[in-house]
């Protein structure tokens with residue numbers, strides 16, 4: 001099925017066409033590992049997880065998904081520095097070596113992060129690679145040198161900057177986010193990793209070492225500039241190294257459009273001669289009372305906070321996935337609870353189908369399954385419209401009681417629900433818990449009689465008794481050493 005996505009670059013809904021038939025390479029900006037990620041961040045990763053699963057299941061693509069770990073930036077350096085209050089006993093004693101402190105500090109939070117996303121159903125095996133920025137130092141330096149060779153980077157005070165004025169003579173700066181030319185301040189340099197649109201100026205590619213900060217040697221235009229990379233160059237270098245440019249899809253939260261993604265485009269095009277990707281897909285914010293959930297506002301919950309409150313991780317996943325990624329989502333506990341009810345309603349339907357299907361799941365599709373599947377999948381293919389996809393699902397469930405299907409139909413529907421679960425990953429395929437089959441004594445006696453007839457090779461009698469069992473609403477399944485009874 002063809003998939004459409006809202007592309008920030010063209011500001012339109014576009015039909016997705018991969019660069020290589022049947023394959024998709026996708027890069028997501030990962031977490032900055034300086035603390036526990038909050039569930040606002042998780043919305044970004046759950047969106048990317050959803051997208052990659054829809055591409056796989058609905059689009060039938062072979063997907064390579066890469067998400068980086070930002071282990072070096074202003075915040076990881078600040079919080080891993082000697083004497084930082086964020087230092088935890090689990091990281092061991094602090095070292096005299098700033099690089100070593102950074103490594104221990106970020107490894108701790110990266111591990112915690114990978115555990116948190118696994119709790120939310122984003123499994124390690126879903127990724128092609130999860131690269132750590134500090135492991136790509138040589139590639140970043142190589143890219144900075146290339147930009148320098150093109151005359152678009154210059155050194156000042158031991159740092160290297162991207163020359164936006166020079167670049168604007170060659171190409172547009174402001175492709176993802178229209179930037180007012182009046183805001184552009186020629187010759188002004190910005191060292192911070194994050195800055196706003198009002199201060200468009202030359203951004204940093206390599207930062208000179210400050211006292212006590214971790215640093216790497218860097219040979220640039222005949223000088224050794226001891227320092228560390230800027231945030232934007234990290235993603236550009238990892239993308240090229242792991243996926244090669246161009247690749248198919250780049251994701252991230254809307255706040256990354258500017259400056260992070262804009263700068264990625266400029267750097268990659270300047271250094272490698274190619275833009276990273278054709279499809280830029282951004283998720284909207286998770287909000288709390290109309291404001292972005294963020295660490296700086298202090299209005300956030302981590303996954304652990306919610307689990308401690310007794311919230312089921314599946315409900316967090318479901319809540320995030322059941323809103324369309326491109327609209328803002330207001331986080332409330334009432335919303336979580338309402339989502340839980342909807343999730344369990346589907347689960348109950350699956351239990352009902354399971355019972356009717358006698359635990360048989362079939363991938364062959366009946367007409368009913370085909371109609372439901374194409375209704376649900378075409379909504380998912382339409383810019384991941386999960387609310388509409390679920391509306392289709394619930395309309396179907398409301399119109400058709402699970403108990404109304406025969407075994408073949410129920411087995412086929414179960415096949416579809418399992419396919420859907422390869423995307424949502426929030427349901428179980430098993431008998432309703434606590435439900436033990438009530439078998440009347442008369443049925444038990446018939447079954448025993450049939451088994452005896454069968455062991456004595458009296459197949460005519462055995463078949464007659466099978467018919468009687470069916471008349472009582474039971475089927476019998478034989479194995480080498482016995483039989484089991486199931487509801488027909």
Ligand code: AMP
Nearest residue numbers: 031032040041043044252253285286293
């Ligand atoms: P960071 O660790 O700050 O680099 O952020 C990781 C990802 O989370 C980025 O893609 C951000 O855009 C995204 N993000 C941060 N806050 C929110 C939020 N409240 N809602 C949705 N995405 C967010």
Ligand code: ZN
Nearest residue numbers: 029030235260
């Ligand atoms: Zn990035």
